[in-house]
Amino acid sequence: MPRTPIALSERIEYLAILNEKGQLDAELEPDISGEMLLRLYRAMLVGRRFDERLLDLQRQGRIGTFPPIKGQEAAQLGAVAHLRPGDWMVPSFRETAAELWRGRTLESVIICNNGFSEGAVISPDHNDLPVSVPVGSQILHAVGLGWAARYRKKDDIVMTFFGDGATSEGDFHEGMNFGAVFQVPVVFVCQNNQWAISTPVARQTRSATIAQKAIAYGIPGIQVDGNDILAVWAAAKEATDRARAGGGPTLIECLTYRVMMHTTADDPKRYRTEAEVETWRGRDPLTRFQKYLLDKGVLSGHDQLELDTEVLQEIQRAVDNAEKQMQIMGNPLDMFNHVYAELPPYLAGQREELARELATGKEVPS
Amino acid sequence: MTKMTMVQALNLALKQEMEKDDSVILLGEDVGRDGGVFRVTEGLMDQFGEQRVVDTPLAESAIVGMSIGMAAYGLKPVCEIQFSGFSYQNFHQIENHAARLRQRSQGRYPMSLVLRAPYGGGVRALEHHSESREAYWAHTPGLKMVIPSGPRNARALMVSAIRDPDPVIFYEAKALYRAFREEVPEEEETLPIGRPQLVREGKDLTMISYGAMLRPTLEAAEVLRERDGALAEVIDLLTISPLDEEILVKSVQKTGRAVIVHEAPRSFGPGAEIVARLMEKAFFFLQAPIERVAGFDIVIPLFAREKSYIPSVERIVAAAGRTLKN
Numbered sequence: 001m002p003r004t005p006i007a008l009s010e011r012i013e014y015l016a017i018l019n020e021k022g023q024l025d026a027e028l029e030p031d032i033s034g035e036m037l038l039r040l041y042r043a044m045l046v047g048r049r050f051d052e053r054l055l056d057l058q059r060q061g062r063i064g065t066f067p068p069i070k071g072q073e074a075a076q077l078g079a080v081a082h083l084r085p086g087d088w089m090v091p092s093f094r095e096t097a098a099e100l101w102r103g104r105t106l107e108s109v110i111i112c113n114n115g116f117s118e119g120a121v122i123s124p125d126h127n128d129l130p131v132s133v134p135v136g137s138q139i140l141h142a143v144g145l146g147w148a149a150r151y152r153k154k155d156d157i158v159m160t161f162f163g164d165g166a167t168s169e170g171d172f173h174e175g176m177n178f179g180a181v182f183q184v185p186v187v188f189v190c191q192n193n194q195w196a197i198s199t200p201v202a203r204q205t206r207s208a209t210i211a212q213k214a215i216a217y218g219i220p221g222i223q224v225d226g227n228d229i230l231a232v233w234a235a236a237k238e239a240t241d242r243a244r245a246g247g248g249p250t251l252i253e254c255l256t257y258r259v260m261m262h263t264t265a266d267d268p269k270r271y272r273t274e275a276e277v278e279t280w281r282g283r284d285p286l287t288r289f290q291k292y293l294l295d296k297g298v299l300s301g302h303d304q305l306e307l308d309t310e311v312l313q314e315i316q317r318a319v320d321n322a323e324k325q326m327q328i329m330g331n332p333l334d335m336f337n338h339v340y341a342e343l344p345p346y347l348a349g350q351r352e353e354l355a356r357e358l359a360t361g362k363e364v365p366s
Numbered sequence: 367m368t369k370m371t372m373v374q375a376l377n378l379a380l381k382q383e384m385e386k387d388d389s390v391i392l393l394g395e396d397v398g399r400d401g402g403v404f405r406v407t408e409g410l411m412d413q414f415g416e417q418r419v420v421d422t423p424l425a426e427s428a429i430v431g432m433s434i435g436m437a438a439y440g441l442k443p444v445c446e447i448q449f450s451g452f453s454y455q456n457f458h459q460i461e462n463h464a465a466r467l468r469q470r471s472q473g474r475y476p477m478s479l480v481l482r483a484p485y486g487g488g489v490r491a492l493e494h495h496s497e498s499r500e501a502y503w504a505h506t507p508g509l510k511m512v513i514p515s516g517p518r519n520a521r522a523l524m525v526s527a528i529r530d531p532d533p534v535i536f537y538e539a540k541a542l543y544r545a546f547r548e549e550v551p552e553e554e555e556t557l558p559i560g561r562p563q564l565v566r567e568g569k570d571l572t573m574i575s576y577g578a579m580l581r582p583t584l585e586a587a588e589v590l591r592e593r594d595g596a597l598a599e600v601i602d603l604l605t606i607s608p609l610d611e612e613i614l615v616k617s618v619q620k621t622g623r624a625v626i627v628h629e630a631p632r633s634f635g636p637g638a639e640i641v642a643r644l645m646e647k648a649f650f651f652l653q654a655p656i657e658r659v660a661g662f663d664i665v666i667p668l669f670a671r672e673k674s675y676i677p678s679v680e681r682i683v684a685a686a687g688r689t690l691k692n
Binding site for chain 2: 090117121124130138139143144175177259336344346347
């Protein structure tokens with residue numbers, strides 16, 4: 001018997017609409033309202049300027065380590081913009097722009113990055129999970145949420161974010177597989193920023209794309225230019241519509257680049273060339289989108305300048321507010337809050353020990 | 367009242383809670399069609415359908431990770447890990463997320479989930495099918511670790527575990543699954559999590575145990591009475607963590623002697639924590655060094671040798687005898 005090819009049901013496409021010079025492929029241009037375009041632009045701008053401000057604050061010792069998002073704003077916002085408030089966003093840890101879109105306050109991000117758990121609040125009218133640090137582990141939570149939404153016969157959908165490094169984790173495989181088997185309403189968004197700290201994506205996988213991994217799980221997958229917000233928007237619209245209609249999960253690979261360090265504790269000069277970073281700076285998602293909006297007449301040069309000022313003022317207000325709030329935060333006894341629904345007796349005893357120590361200003365035998 | 371094995375009693379608890387509350391969902395490997403490899407979930411898929419009793423692909427981390435998502439949504443998943451020896455593959459999901467999401471989300475997402483897993487030796491099983499690693503879970507803040515010692519308390523604790531607003535690791539001793547029957551009432555019965563039980567009163571010695579080791583401990587207490595006329599008080603922990611030491615301390619303050627019995631390895635095992643608490647709160651009442659009768663600090667051997675590993679009545683009696691001599 002001769003060997004015969006097996007027909008696989010999915011093929012993998014690459015989608016780009018707005019090239020790095022901001023030139024549009026008019027045939028592929030998605031239909032987005034002017035209002036939404038401006039909201040997206042403003043959110044990108046806030047994401048960018050806030051990231052820059054956080055870096056300053058970190059370098060001045062006013063907040064702790066944080067993971068910059070610069071250059072990945074389009075990959076986040078083009079996707080998350082399709083969620084309704086009641087939907088679920090399950091982030092990794094480099095989705096600040098998406099979290100802000102979902103109602104998280106700038107203050108809360110500053111507060112959290114300065115070591116106060118109080119900053120990890122989720123906007124009360126949004127169903128999102130908090131930041132998840134262990135790489136890829138949150139993918140499975142998205143599957144459970146999607147399963148539960150379907151069980152409750154709700155049309156809520158779930159969107160989860162992760163990076164290229166996460167695709168090497170077992171939880172990525174398990175999440176994709178469970179998601180596919182149970183046909184849950186989940187959109188898996190991989191922000192392939194090409195670096196997991198010092199490890200390039202070529203060291204994570206031999207696959208030509210992350211998107212093609214979808215074929216193995218029997219679900220649709222697509223690779224998009226992740227610095228092109230129109231392409232991300234179009235692919236995410238398809239995926240979220242499919243999920244909401246009961247068509248199961250989709251894997252979207254947003255090809256982007258981490259132009260900054262992994263976190264502020266990292267020095268990328270140790271493992272990659274400035275030339276490579278420079279190339280990607282030239283593919284910036286914000287300037288590209290700006291040009292598109294100016295060309296389209298949605299944004300004027302005047303609007304742009306006004307918006308720049310307004311955003312910087314908003315960030316300044318948030319920094320001031322956060323620093324004021326943090327002055328009255330940090331009662332050490334609060335570290336015992338929310339460990340259990342009710343504090344068990346031995347733990348209440350430990351809290352009491354600390355309370356006595358704090359009351360006297362020195363350690364006291366219990 | 368019907369006489370039931372622990373398997374039947376657990377099945378009753380799951381069935382009744384599922385009837386009462388449609389947010390209770392069972393999931394795991396072979397829990398549906400097959401009824402679980404130990405048959406704890408037998409008949410439940412027929413009664414509640416595939417939406418409530420979910421046969422999953424074979425992946426422990428995903429079973430638990432998915433349960434965490436379900437719990438965040440407000441469901442009450444009861445997931446089964448087929449043998450506790452395979453639960454290390456989901457360890458990070460429990461440690462990093464189930465135990466912490468309540469706190470990480472500032473109370474927004476309580477994790478009402480139960481992880482059931484058969485544990486312990488004595489059933490002539492393969493490697494990875496006989497261990498007792500409750501200390502791993504007991505060491506993790508945010509979790510509750512429960513181990514029943516018989517059909518009736520297994521049923522009552524399972525009901526409490528399902529209703530508990532915090533994540534519960536529920537270990538079921540394989541050696542007890544069908545070892546004996548007990549009267550289990552048809553009507554609802556619960557037991558508080560975090561409260562040990564005094565199961566035999568005495569005055570000369572306190573014996574503390576749980577799970578499959580409770581019965582040999584009780585037998586040892588009987589031997590001590592017959593042989594030496596010593597009256598041992600026996601306490602069944604039922605909950606390993608959060609550990610409530612009050613009843614243990616009171617008993618040792620009365621008897622002045624303590625023996626702790628568990629199958630888990632001795633070093634850094636639950637017994638070590640119990641000894642520490644007794645030293646803190648009952649030291650001046652002690653008349654003899656506290657003894658631990660536990661598994662050796664090695665991997666439990668394959669079954670040809672497991673009898674020599676698992677604490678026996680003789681070993682418990684010998685340890686008790688040493689403390690009574692002082």
